Amino acid sequence: MQCDVCKKKPATIFLTQIIGGKVQKVNLCEPCSKEKGVADPTGFALTDLLLGVGSSDEVASPVGGNKCPACGFSQAELKKTGRLGCSECYETFAEALESLLRGMHKGLEHHGKIPARAFQAHQREVQLRDLRKGLEDAVAEENYEAAADLRDQLKQLELGLEQER
């Protein structure tokens, strides 16, 4: 079997990745596997290898030409300056920012200091995030009992939030 990347040397490394139920396979020779950093499986994404690094970032945003409703800053300006116009821009350009932030930082979730006035809201947000994640995991593991329990908790929390509003 030939290496899928150089198409020359025989493949000695066989990778299988399952994402969302889809199975993807790739066969590599040793030099190519090293070059692509496959030795470190955590830092390796199959789609990046197959489609080129960052290709998933290229999905065009439908709001591409949009301006931030709060300050009028445009995505073109973001691209040009690498800066944002106001704090609302993080919402407006969330899609474009996600891939940018992913490449820059060690995750997409804040784990540091929280200002006192944002603390309560933040706690609920974290709680919701954890419950949703737990629910997803429980469903994936086919642990329906736990999933039902988590779903009820989630409903209750969301109901509480709505009542506050």
Next chain:
Amino acid sequence: MNIDDLIHRTGEWLQEKGPQHHIVISSRIRFARNLREQPFPGWAKKAQRIEVLDQIKARVDQLEPMANGLSEKLQDLSALERQVLVERHLISREHAAKGQGSAVVMSGDQSLSIMINEEDHLRMQAIRPGLQLDEAFKALDEIDTTLESELDFAFSPNLGYLTACPTNVGTGMRASAMLHLPALVLTEQMNPVIQAVNKIGLAVRGLYGEGTEAMGNLFQISNQTTLGESEKTIIDRLTKVVKQVIEHEGNARQNMIDRQRNTVFDQVGRAYGVLSNAYSINSKEALNLLSLVRLGIDLGFFDASHRLTIDKLLIDTQPAHLQRESKKKLAADARDTMRATSIRTRIELLGTPDYSKLPPPDQASDSPVDPENQSS
């Protein structure tokens, strides 16, 4: 306090002796904060910037450490005065270029400084001598907590503190340590060290931060990422790495003592010779030679009490400081002459290098060389 008083006083933090002061000059923590519902300074109209400035400055001026400090709008400072603040690392080069709508507020001892309307509405920094990142963080965290009770900071539960540049979002924190690494440079080990530090997501920069040259064997190590980890995690990692670099520098010094004794004598001796006899010297050469004399102090060739003399010279011989001192704008060659004079008169106080203080090679130990620690 006015700008003249401030310039006249060397940063008091510099006079204290911090932990690991023979290698770590200073530790610095910076937070970026913005007000909710106000455009960031780079995108705001002048009137909006002034509104934000007035709102923030009124609060910042009331902070307790600022009671005997300096508080000036940028347009009220001359270009030279701003440059002096840059050379002291109290404001950024970018901030020095700002005009109306920006301000700077700092404590009298210069250990705390706040820029208003730099790239973000608020850029605040705390600085401590030696390796004291935790202490600097604690001090700044307190200030931040006081301010947030009165100012509504832009914060998102998911992304943390929202900043003008996405590279700062999250904690909005930059932690950095200024290191003096002459032995690693002399033994040509600095590049591998930089690469290793970069690999773990930390940045190594020159004396004045981003994109500046490493002069005087001075390097800043700082975090690159601000989102996804807590302040403590970031500071702990940085502290760990700085300690490793200190150990490398210590080993490199010991190695030079063991194997390249004459090189050490020669380098320090020549630096001392030039500095005590030069009548014209540019800023870069001065920094590089002062660095070697500082190494000589660390190795015991000069009395340890003179380290402060050298550290002060590192700042006082910068171009804006010299021009401020002479009260007029000086051309480059006039500055070089003045710099040489200033150095000559102060280097005299050190006396000639006494190489007998150096431990003989056979007593070599693994510990980093710091004569003060050894004698205690």
